[in-house]
Amino acid sequence: MKEVALGIDIGGTNTVFGCIDSEGNCLVTGSLPTQKHEAIEDYLDELFVEVESAMNGSADKMQIIGVGIGAPNASFYSGTIENAANLRWKGSIPLADLVKKRIDVPVIITNDANAAAMGEKVFGAAKGMNNFIVITLGTGLGSGIVVNGDLLYGHDGFAGEVGHMIVRASGRECGCGRKGCLETYVSATGVKRTVYKLLARHMGDSELRDVPFSRLTAKMVAEAAGRGDLVAKETFTYTARMLGEVLANVVAVTSPQAIFLFGGLTKAGDILFNPVAETLEKQLLSIYKGKIKILASGIEDDAAVLGAASLIWNKR
């Protein structure tokens, strides 16, 4: 009988789960559409049928010792999902309690950036680190902050909203209803917006002039930069410098050992990482200079599920 943690990542489109052993091996995995059921109870029923069926189909005999869940708007303290804009279940959903009714083991829920940070600590490149930050760069910008070896939740469970630090007064409109939030600049969406700003400002040729806003992706911008497109290159420099500047301020608050960049946008590689590291180093208060590493995530596959499962393994 092998002990495993069940990791569940609830995304806006799909839910992915996996049974993860203490070494970070994913023994079985599976998925289902998140939005099929109007009632959370029906969704969970189907999810646990899938989990059982996946486990029965495996040669390994497993025992689930805990369930870790990454979900949007997840509240760690209350075990609830709170008014998630991109899920069908409205209001406050007592997710942890509902899961515990189906399997009586410890259930921990948190948001995806916190799960990513814990995944990095338990299974990834942050092993042995007790003070670090993970910045997730996807459609938006998430952050998971580890201090004294534990996730920083703060008083109400919602610490780590670095993406909503205001970095430009009266700046770009943000989905949160305010202006100038970091994620309006530093994210896949932010990259698109910067491309259009630069296309408006400059006269020079760019292959990006042929792409409508609605079809443009950060990946296309990264590829154009790789081919030497000046607007695309300047876009990444601008994005990275903005991130480096803000990280210098976050360092002044939390003094981490390293900052990990994680998510789709990081596939851009050096054109993102190098100017982030350079700007950070230049902007840092002297007592921090030369001490803070900018690193790539050490988790490749099944990152979301590993992160969710790590919430359980970190407590063992």
Place this chain on the structure above:
Amino acid sequence: MKEVALGIDIGGTNTVFGCIDSEGNCLVTGSLPTQKHEAIEDYLDELFVEVESAMNGSADKMQIIGVGIGAPNASFYSGTIENAANLRWKGSIPLADLVKKRIDVPVIITNDANAAAMGEKVFGAAKGMNNFIVITLGTGLGSGIVVNGDLLYGHDGFAGEVGHMIVRASGRECGCGRKGCLETYVSATGVKRTVYKLLARHMGDSELRDVPFSRLTAKMVAEAAGRGDLVAKETFTYTARMLGEVLANVVAVTSPQAIFLFGGLTKAGDILFNPVAETLEKQLLSIYKGKIKILASGIEDDAAVLGAASLIWNKR
């Protein structure tokens, strides 16, 4: 025999000490000039002669169970003072070890803002709070951040430099060698600088036009504001709004229950506190709105010594 913690506050001019019981009563107190001795050993010899003499002069029989020290550039992890600009002892001073040679009890050292934060938790208005921030407003701006009930030190012991978050790119010159740090705006010195900026910008009468920069104090500005001086009033509004803006970003990182304002500048009262609270509330991300209190420190007398002693009592 009454158990006490010896609290020591090492300031640039004076060193103050006190024997503090578990209730926060200061049983004996004393002081000596910090800069009299060139050698740290001679300074500590005199300090402990003073402590012993003060204790012998008291009717209470006391036993020191630990020594807490607040000092500039103090490193919690190494127990050292590192290159303090305003002390005579240069380089790295192994303060905790030197104290332990004289009295073999636990010795904890930290900077004065961290000591103030712990003092608030153990003896002040933050009793029972596990996630809060103390902002000390003196010549500069210090910060002590408590998360999960403990001081946030970060990887190297130097977390909590909110005063050195850069808030205006290419802004005011800071003593740290960079530009635009929060403490160049929000501190007693920042208030002076803002007065002069406003006197340059505006044409109107102000009693502050008669005071040279070198003689101007934040207290004079607060008093002028109390008499209705427009430049003085606008100075406090500007200062408070800048602080409120930055605190909204700090909240997005750490999600505290409350933020305490501490130190000389807070004597200005409502003209400081009200616009800080209003600006913070306006700038906060919606999930934090209505949740974060801006409060005055609950410690009146002997704050520095109580803070230093609280480092010991918090661990009991």
